[in-house]
Amino acid sequence: MNKIEGGCLCGEVRYSGEAEPMMVVVCHCTDCQKHSGGxxxxxxxxPRDVLQFEGQLNTYIGKGDSGHDVNRKFCGNCGSAIYNLPALMQDIFVLKAGTLDDVSWLEPTVEIYCDSAQEWAKIAEGVESFPGMMPG
Ligand SMILES: [Zn+2]
Ligand SMILES: [Zn+2]
Structure with missing residues (x-):
């Protein structure tokens, strides 16, 4: 179990909990580029519902490639992206890793939407990569 703790840039949104991360995924899709500014x-x-939140989260509902809704949650004050809830994967909670207090344990295992990766952004060696969404 990892202690999962973090928050937004201004500090109004904070979260904590204990969970076993299923996967660390780097996503190069254009929506993530816009949403993160990176x-x-x-x-x-x-898994869903393992983290406790405080502070005001706003929601932007966009569409994933699948045509299903993706709820993007962000701090109502500073706009930091905190997490996504994809309607397509009801049991999955997608935490934005840059909001973690401790990022030292992060080790991406999969890279997706590599076809829209920015030209200079190299896909890491030895990491499973896909041109679009992960199959399955
Ligand atoms: Zn904030
Ligand atoms: Zn993405």
Whole structure:
């Protein structure tokens, strides 16, 4: 079990809990580039309902490639992306890894949407990578 603890840039949103991360996924899709203002998003996949939250989270509902809703939760004050809830995967909670207090244990295992990766962003060696969504 890992202690999962973190929060947004301004500190209004905080979360904590204990969970066994299922996977760490780097996503190069263009939605994640827009949402993060960066080259990609780093996502820790957790079971739902293992984290306790405080502070005001706002929701932007976008569509995934599948056509299903993706609820993107962000701090109502500073706008930091905190987590996603994909409607397609009802039991999965997608935590934005940059919000963790301790990022030292992060080790991406999968990279997805590599076809839309920014030109300079190299896909890490030895990491399973997919041109789009993970199959299955
Ligand atoms: Zn904030
Ligand atoms: Zn993405």
């Amino acid at each position: 080259a990609c998003s780093i996502n820790v996949l957790l």
